[in-house]
Amino acid sequence: MAIASNLGFPRIGAQRELKKAVEAFWAGKLDEAGLIAAGKMLRQRHWRLQAQIGLQHIPSNDFSYYDQVLDTIAMVGAVPARYNWDRKTDFATYFAMARGSSQNNGQGTGVPAMEMTKWFDTNYHYMVPEFEAGQEFQLSSLKAVEEFEEAKTLGMQTRPVILGPVSFLLLGKSKDEKLQPLSLLDNLLPVYAELLNRLQAAGAEWVQIDEPCMVLDLPDQACKAFTHACKFLTLSSPVKILLATYFEGLADRLPDMLALPVAAIHVDLVRAPGQLAAILDKFPPNTLLSLGLIDGRNIWKADLQRALNLAQQAAARIGKDRLLIAPSCSLLHSPVDLALETSLKPEVKNWFAFATEKLGEVLVLTRAVNEGVDAVQSELKQNQAAMESRRISPLIHNPRVKAKLAAVNASMLQRNRPYGQRRTMQQKELHLPLFPTTTIGSFPQTAEVRAERAGLKSGKISAMDYNKFLKQETEKAIRFQEEIDIDVLVHGEFERNDMVEYFGEQLSGYAATSNGWIQSYGSRCVKPPIIYGDVERLQPMTVEWSSFAQSLTKRPVKGMITGPVTILQWSLVRDDQPRELTCRQIALAIREEVIDLEKAGIKVIQIDEPAVREGLPLRHADWKAYLDWAVQAFRLASSGVRDETQIHTHMCYAEFNDIIEAVGAMDADVISVETSRSEMELLDAFVEYRYPNEIGPGVYDIHSPRIPAEKEMEDLLRSALKVLSKEQLWVNPDCGLKTRRWEEVKPALIAMVHAAKALRTQYRD
Numbered sequence: 001m002a003i004a005s006n007l008g009f010p011r012i013g014a015q016r017e018l019k020k021a022v023e024a025f026w027a028g029k030l031d032e033a034g035l036i037a038a039g040k041m042l043r044q045r046h047w048r049l050q051a052q053i054g055l056q057h058i059p060s061n062d063f064s065y066y067d068q069v070l071d072t073i074a075m076v077g078a079v080p081a082r083y084n085w086d087r088k089t090d091f092a093t094y095f096a097m098a099r100g101s102s103q104n105n106g107q108g109t110g111v112p113a114m115e116m117t118k119w120f121d122t123n124y125h126y127m128v129p130e131f132e133a134g135q136e137f138q139l140s141s142l143k144a145v146e147e148f149e150e151a152k153t154l155g156m157q158t159r160p161v162i163l164g165p166v167s168f169l170l171l172g173k174s175k176d177e178k179l180q181p182l183s184l185l186d187n188l189l190p191v192y193a194e195l196l197n198r199l200q201a202a203g204a205e206w207v208q209i210d211e212p213c214m215v216l217d218l219p220d221q222a223c224k225a226f227t228h229a230c231k232f233l234t235l236s237s238p239v240k241i242l243l244a245t246y247f248e249g250l251a252d253r254l255p256d257m258l259a260l261p262v263a264a265i266h267v268d269l270v271r272a273p274g275q276l277a278a279i280l281d282k283f284p285p286n287t288l289l290s291l292g293l294i295d296g297r298n299i300w301k302a303d304l305q306r307a308l309n310l311a312q313q314a315a316a317r318i319g320k321d322r323l324l325i326a327p328s329c330s331l332l333h334s335p336v337d338l339a340l341e342t343s344l345k346p347e348v349k350n351w352f353a354f355a356t357e358k359l360g361e362v363l364v365l366t367r368a369v370n371e372g373v374d375a376v377q378s379e380l381k382q383n384q385a386a387m388e389s390r391r392i393s394p395l396i397h398n399p400r401v402k403a404k405l406a407a408v409n410a411s412m413l414q415r416n417r418p419y420g421q422r423r424t425m426q427q428k429e430l431h432l433p434l435f436p437t438t439t440i441g442s443f444p445q446t447a448e449v450r451a452e453r454a455g456l457k458s459g460k461i462s463a464m465d466y467n468k469f470l471k472q473e474t475e476k477a478i479r480f481q482e483e484i485d486i487d488v489l490v491h492g493e494f495e496r497n498d499m500v501e502y503f504g505e506q507l508s509g510y511a512a513t514s515n516g517w518i519q520s521y522g523s524r525c526v527k528p529p530i531i532y533g534d535v536e537r538l539q540p541m542t543v544e545w546s547s548f549a550q551s552l553t554k555r556p557v558k559g560m561i562t563g564p565v566t567i568l569q570w571s572l573v574r575d576d577q578p579r580e581l582t583c584r585q586i587a588l589a590i591r592e593e594v595i596d597l598e599k600a601g602i603k604v605i606q607i608d609e610p611a612v613r614e615g616l617p618l619r620h621a622d623w624k625a626y627l628d629w630a631v632q633a634f635r636l637a638s639s640g641v642r643d644e645t646q647i648h649t650h651m652c653y654a655e656f657n658d659i660i661e662a663v664g665a666m667d668a669d670v671i672s673v674e675t676s677r678s679e680m681e682l683l684d685a686f687v688e689y690r691y692p693n694e695i696g697p698g699v700y701d702i703h704s705p706r707i708p709a710e711k712e713m714e715d716l717l718r719s720a721l722k723v724l725s726k727e728q729l730w731v732n733p734d735c736g737l738k739t740r741r742w743e744e745v746k747p748a749l750i751a752m753v754h755a756a757k758a759l760r761t762q763y764r765d
Contacts, residue, residue, distance in 0.1 A: 005056065005325060005326040007161070007292075008062035009331050017041070026523075026705075032091060050359060067098065072163045116128065122297065125522075131169075135187065136187070157203070165189060185228065231261055234262065249272025267292060291324065295327070295575075296334060298573070300574075301387070305380060337354055345395075391576070402534070419692060435726070440732060443738070499566075504531075508534070511532055513530065561594065563649065565615060586637075594641060609651055610650060649671050660685040661689060673697055675716070696729070699713040710751040
């Protein structure tokens with residue numbers, strides 16, 4: 001019989017219980033025992049839920065207090081020396097790697113966090129492993145074993161999930177350019193073998209080893225590494241291995257994977273359904289095939305008949321007893337439970353499935369394969385009715401939007417003059433000093449700010465009183481920036497819940513959820529809006545608050561807007577039309593907002609695009625098409641203003657070196673980028689590509705509570721000046737300051753301004 005399976009469940013809890021527990025622990029309001037208890041409660045709740053739904057292969061070790069790659073770093077003992085690790089995987093070291101630490105490390109400067117970047121083409125962020133010559137590994141955490149045994153006490157036989165050794169190395173970095181991480185594989189494999197044997201001794205029959213890097217364009221050396229690793233591990237332990245790939249098809253790597261000596265193979269048939277025929281043609285005997293048929297990265301109900309056709313095709317070729325039915329990837333990237341949504345339009349809600357509902361879809365497909373279609377006829381009919389309702393709904397189609405798109409022409413995709421001429425005009429307008437200082441947009445969303453917003457939603461606070469409060473907070477932010485002498489100010493974004501959700505709530509074609517939380521990194525959770533129809537701006541969205549802030553000061557205040565590609569990437573996007581078309585609709589809406597900001601007297605407008613790199617397809621052959629429409633979307637959004645208006649954009653926590661020419665083609669006057677965690681590594685791209693416009697490489701890691709010293713920031717700026725001219729360089733933090741506390745922000749920004757002024761003194765003509 002086919003097996004109902006899951007690759008991973010969201011760890012945060014339906015109402016962000018994990019976030020609240022972790023942040024309480026960081027704040028000293030919850031002790032270690034309390035944090036451990038919170039984790040245990042969530043794990044057991046999720047195991048029981050999956051068992052009640054009817055799953056037979058339930059994952060364990062998919063839970064993490066921060067990040068699964070960080071868990072692997074701890075598991076194999078790859079903790080960088082700066083953390084003074086004593087070989088015990090305690091919370092202090094674990095969270096210091098994730099967030100940095102202000103505690104003295106013997107040098108008087110605190111300990112910076114490890115680098116963080118995007119997990120493939122998702123909005124999830126992982127901690128980047130650091131490797132060095134002579135790197136040693138040892139089994140330093142038995143978390144996978146302990147959580148398997150914990151589930152066993154509940155009477156559940158789970159399948160532990162482990163990030164595979166090859167992907168772990170490929171996702172890491174070394175500061176030693178001569179060190180190739182894959183050269184460490186033979187040192188690492190015995191640690192994995194020891195863990196597999198520990199799991200087998202504890203009673204594990206199956207272990208899921210995730211090797212997502214297998215779907216990337218890789219050199220032959222990496223492909224050989226997968227083969228070597230699988231052979232080593234299967235010979236070292238009798239436990240059955242499910243090798244899982246996801247996010248893309250295997251393409252030319254398919255023969256290599258099918259030759260691997262593992263008990264089962266998982267493939268993503270949502271992203272790449274066309275690969276199934278080739279897989280079945282060459283699928284090895286005695287191996288199980290895990291079919292990723294339910295989209296683990298979106299919220300739409302699956303077309304169960306289409307998915308069932310694939311499952312039946314596989315069953316006819318290799319037999320249903322060799323099939324596992326599963327989501328395409330871990331459900332980490334999906335909200336938890338649609339049943340908690342009580343305010344969605346019933347028609348629209350009927351089109352959705354969150355993680356819990358997706359597992360129900362897995363069970364329907366499994367029953368259909370095992371018992372026949374008649375056994376699930378009612379579920380299939382309901383599903384097809386939902387599919388048809390969505391296809392013909394007038395909520396989806398907007399003739400005005402289609403007419404606007406048809407009117408777009410080439411002149412709307414470029415500024416009037418080239419950057420060099422614009423720069424002169426903007427300098428006359430803005431009168432900025434050398435090394436101008438700014439921040440990225442948001443200021444701390446304090447408990448008071450969140451309480452006021454909650455009070456407005458619950459009706460305890462009137463709209464008038466709420467706006468009065470927001471104006472007070474905005475004025476405080478403006479006065480603080482003036483006091484410490486920042487050059488280009490921001491209004492603080494106190495009125496915004498999230499940089500994408502805020503816009504989604506004001507655009508047609510969007511639905512907002514109440515509990516659609518998804519983990520972005522660590523304790524940071526986002527509630528992505530859902531694009532279900534054509535997108536249109538109904539009225540100005542940011543003009544009122546930008547205008548109010550500008551009225552408080554003579555210094556320029558940036559208008560703050562999220563860019564079209566980022567709104568697309570950080571929303572849950574409709575799947576019934578090309579993403580390019582949806583992005584162009586969003587770009588038109590943002591263009592209208594940008595033009596209105598300029599009309600209101602805003603001279604500097606920032607259009608944030610941190611997700612441009614994130615959206616890059618995993619296969620190089622698909623890059624050009626994506627980058628062409630992504631760049632055009634930004635230019636459509638930004639090119640409707642006068643040349644005197646300065647357009648900024650912001651990008652963070654991703655590898656931009658691969659797309660630096662596309663970044664240049666966006667033609668923003670100023671770009672700010674995350675660089676502090678990677679010690680300005682991003683600027684290596686500028687050695688060969690001479691970026692012509694202005695750049696603000698971040699000098700302050702805002703994802704850490706650590707407060708950097710002025711000299712540290714000066715050193716980073718001097719590193720940047722080895723690549724950039726003094727006329728190009730801006731001074732700013734890595735990202736928005738929403739998640740930080742004022743006690744951290746104020747001294748850090750004061751030090752940042754002092755660092756900029758120190759450079760001005762040295763580099764003044």
